[in-house]
Structures are given as C-alpha cells and as structure tokens.
Amino acid sequence: MKNQRRKFIQMGAMLGVGAAFMPLQFCAAPKKEGEAVAESEPIMSKLDSFGIQLYSVKEDMGADAQATMRALAGYGYKQLEGFDGGKGILWGMQPTEFKSLMSEIGTTMVASHANVYENLDAQAAQAAEVGMKYLICPWIGPQKSLDDYKKRADEFNQIGEKLKSHGLRFAYHNHDYSFVSQEGGLGQDILMNNTDPALVDFEMDIYWVHVANAKPAEYLAKYPGRFRLCHVKDAEAGTGDPHERGVLLGAGEIPYADLIKQSKDLGMEYFIVEQERFPTGTPMEAAAANAKYLAALEF
Template sequence: MLTRRQFLARSALLGGAAWLAAGSPGRLFAAAAQKPLGIQLYMVLKAYQDEPMGTLKTLKSIGYSEIEAIVTTTAQTLRDQLKEAGLACPSMHFDSLGIDPGIEAAHVLGTQYIVSSMLPEIMAKMKGGKGEATYTLDDAKRTAAYANQIGEKAKQAGLQYAYHNHHKEFTEVGQGQTYYDVLLKETDPQLVKFELDCGWVHAGGKNPVDYFNANPGRIPLMHAKDFLPSPAPNEYPGAELGRGTVDYKPIMAAADRAGLKHCFVEQEGPFSRVSQLEAARIDYAYLRPLR
C-alpha cells in the first residue's frame, strides 16, 4: 500500500500548474459538534474502497463523528455516503484534485476547510522539475507567497485554506528558523491556517506542543499520528496511537488551549499488525479520553 504522501504525490503533480484558475464563491459551512473526534479517510482507504458504506458505518459505530475527506470517486457520491452513515465532513485534502475542482468538491461536501499537504512538491513541479521539493529559506518564502494566493482564492469561495505538513518542513533554513517557521511568519493569518500533523512534527525532531503554544488561533486542525522507532534513516513505520513514540496527553492539552477545532486520527502503513479498521478502534480508544 502506498503511503498517503506517495499516493497524493502521484496524483497531485498532474495538475499543479492549473491551481490558480478562477473559481466561484460559495458558502461557509461550520461543524456543529463540540470537541469532535474525526479520522482521515485515507487511513482506511482500502477498507472504504472494498466496502464503502460498511466502513463508514463502522467508523461511526466506533465513535468517530467526522471524517477528513479525500475524494477518490466523486464528491457527490461521498457526500451521500457520509449522510447515510451520519458522519460530518468539515475538512478535505484537495491535492489530488487541484484547487478549482477541490473548491467545487468542498462545496458539494459542505466542508469549511480545504487543505493541501503536497504544496512543496506541487511548486517544484511547477518550476519544471520532477516534483522533488527542496527546503531552503527561499523555497519557504516562495511557498508562503503561494499559500497566501491559495488562501485568498479559498476565501473568495467562502472556504478556509490550511497547510498540512510532513517532516521535511522542520528542516533548518538559517537564523534559528525552520522552513515551517518561515511559513508561519510569511503567511497571512486570516488567509492561511495550519493543520499540524503532530506525528510528522515529532519525526522532524520538533515538539508539537511548542507550535501550539506559540501560535494560538493559527492551528484549527491537527492529525494525531504515531510512529514506531525508525529502523533506518528516512523510514517511518506507522503505529497505533499509544503504541509508538508520541505522547499525546500534553499535545492535546496544548492544542485545546490554542483553539483547536478538529482533530483527525491518521495512521501511516503498513497495517501488518492489525487491520485498518482495528487500528481505527485502537486509535479512538486512546485519543477519546484526551479530547
């Protein structure tokens, strides 16, 4: 099974240069649940593709009230399935679609947040490369400027844009800053929010608590993710929450103080110890008391 990053990289790079085409305004949708706990649909993608309704209803029965979408069929199909299962969809990742189709899908699904997780790779492709991103100070500034443009486009469509990280954003770029620090500094706080993937922050050698404490109001979304100890450089085997290297008790406390709105469980593969849905059960049981 491809990692989510590999999956998105293969699809997102196809349409990167068309991201800033004109879009149409839409409505702003807000999730009504208080302190909801959600899951990224990609985590259970194989189960979902094998049995869509059974998987979504199982997630609901576990206790999840929200999913963060990726669209692998059509937005209309996913919307109807979520409605039948009783699951809300406040956020979606649009890398595999592109910005304009992503905005259209967000309006169909009724999401508030539209999120990119492959922006450095998209920009590398737009510069004529093969999508191999670099993480220098200049790269960070260019990415921030582009994120502001996407954020403005999302705002005009009645949506909120958010940037999702991986571990390489915590590369040092000089003057005591990381690439991610520059993104926070150089983006408009109203146009660009952040979805902090806490597992990847940890893998990048930083503490998610520090980012929540330093940026109240900027991080309305997060991914709760864990990894086993790395067996080799650049290998990050996924783990069920509570069975890896990340302690989420202080992270969740800091996130709530910083104004977190939505928390989505996401686990990287391989799912060799337990199935995707069993991992979802374990993750929920660990995180729900902290949320």
C-alpha cells in the first residue's frame, strides 16, 4: 500500500512539471468557433519619481524654506528644482546643511534656475557640492531678430563649457516667445540648431509650448535627446491670455499620459511640476494635488 501511494505521488509530481513546460496554447481553454482572440492588455507604467519647481510655492519658500521642502517631500516629491529667491540657490544654507536636509527628507535637488550671466563659477561650485546635475537659464526674453537668438546660442555654448568644468550640465528653459514665428523661423529652432549637444540641454516647459500652438509632441520628436527636463503644468481648453490658462494637472487639455510616455522614449529624464496660476486653493494645496495626480498617472 505504501509503495502504491509513493508511485501515485511521484506520477502526480511528474505531471505537474510537464504541465509547467506545456505550450500555453495547449493549456488554454479551446476557443469556440468564430470567437475573436482577445488582444493582450497593454503594459502600463508609472513615474518612478517626479519633482517640483520651488517657484510654485515661492511665498512659502520665502517664509520658511526648510519647512516648505519637508512638506513637499511629504506630498511625494522626490526631486526639487530650485530658483534664487534672493538668498542664493541654497536658500541661505551652507552646502553641508543643505545636503543634510535633502538626506533627511529623502529628496534630491536636481537643478536650479539661476542667473547664469553673473557669478557663475561661485554658483556652480555650490551646485556641484550639493550634487545638483543642472544650472538652468530660465529667461532670455524675446529677441529682436533670429541673429540675436544665434548670439544667445553662442553664449549658451560658452556657459555650458564652463559648467562642464564643474561637473554640471547647462540647460535653457523656454517660454512662449521663442515659439513665435519671426523672420520666417522660430527662435527656438535657432537655439536648438546652434548649440552643442555635448554642452547644452533643454528644459521644455510643455505649457508654454502648448499655448504657443507649437505642439509639444511634434517638437519633442523633431529634436530627440535634446530635452532632458520638462515643466509639467496644464492649460484649460480654449484660447485667451496664455498667462491666464493655467490649471491643476488633469483639469486641462494637455494629454500628459501620452506626452510623458513619448518624451521618456526620446530621452526625457526629469518631470518637474510647476504651477504659476491658482484658480482655487493655496500654492501648497496645488502642490499636493499635482503630486497626487502624477503618482496615479499611468502611461
């Protein structure tokens, strides 16, 4: 009796192993005649991490920078992008103090907007010491001619070369003005085509491209690998003053699920929330809502 039981168990184990290696079509239930074969569900992804431009909560930063950054980390932001609010890119903190804060709250300051035309070496040294990747020029203003954009491109190459010596990257953040047709061309194209990819990256402000009717998806595809960072903010549907169309993420018309997937495939690395208009609530409430939206977004 024991031998028969042992043989039964052994046969069952062998059948189990055989089933594991059996081709899937033989294991599946047979299809009825005329029944369509179901397509496999697409594999969805989510952002592993995302950041916020601290200018979105500039009043809170001015009142208490450390408390504000702690709160933002609590909302789920793993990356921060700074700006000089009058206290320097480290907000009055020494590099060791700043690094300690970042470690404590589990965030990384990946970049800072800065005046790259003044005290660049000093700012670069600070940025490098705390582990930033980028210093970013946030504004050059509308240029009078395409040749003036070419001059700015030459300056960007020089700035990029200097930052490279500090182990940093340089990037330029667009507004809508560089996407306005001028002399039969776009200033943004001049900047893209006359900067060295080894020295200059770009941060696409998707909102400003969108309200300039330049189609972010098409522009990303036009220059693959050049946009490494982006500002993520939404625009309400329709037309009107581009400064008055900002809404919370998910409340507007910009198709972020598609754009994020496409941009990642084209080299985008950093997705930075920026909110400049607050139809309802406070800047910190907007920051919390935008973080919740991005954390749940599937693409």
